[in-house]
Amino acid sequence: MSVHIESALGFTADFPEHTQVLEDSTAGPNTEQYGLLGGVLVTVIKDDTSVQGAAQANGWAHLMSGFYLEEKAGTLLTEGALNLPGKSAYAVVVGYDDAKGEGKVAATVGVWERGRFIGLAVIWPYVSPDVEPRLSMLRDIVASISVG
Template structure:
């Protein structure tokens, strides 16, 4: 059974079971964060004043990925369109080590749907090079978000 979210940021979502909304987003204003099973963190960002179309949404994904590439000395693992019905969703996926030296994967996604933009950042623990990046996790999460 999925967890239904209705956000004041202008989206609804069907997230996997055991999703927990976090009371205080550490990502700043106009953001919401959700903890999913197995250490997955989802941040949804309302940034529709700076993004006015699908091409700019792609640029947003690259701009946000720069944090993980430069500040976290990460390595780009993948990038491209997620090919989800009814929406344009472009992702840049980066592997990096967190402050404790633990391997993580961060996917920054520019989501354009119904003439509106949302940014999505999904971070999960890195398992091993044979299975990363696990784009199925990313697609499931982003497919569950509907911009209203």
């Protein structure tokens, strides 16, 4: 069973069961946020006026990762294409400590699909160097979103 989302931001998503739709996004206008099991926060960002192709979507992911690298003094864990069928999706994944000193992982992802762009910021609790970054989880989340 999944939670089907039809967003006014121009995407659909089929997130895992027990996904919480957060009523008020803390990320500002043209964003929506969803809470997934395991403390995963997914922020979907409509920024299609500044991104006009797959290469710019990659650049967007790099630009957005700067917040976690610079403001949060994070460390680059990995970056690259997610290799999903039917869409171009590029992720930059950063590890950092939150305000409470707890380890987090943030992935900024630029998605180009059907001539449209959507950006994602996916944040989850850092578990250990043996399992992070959890790219299969990230791929599943990004694969569940379709830009219309």
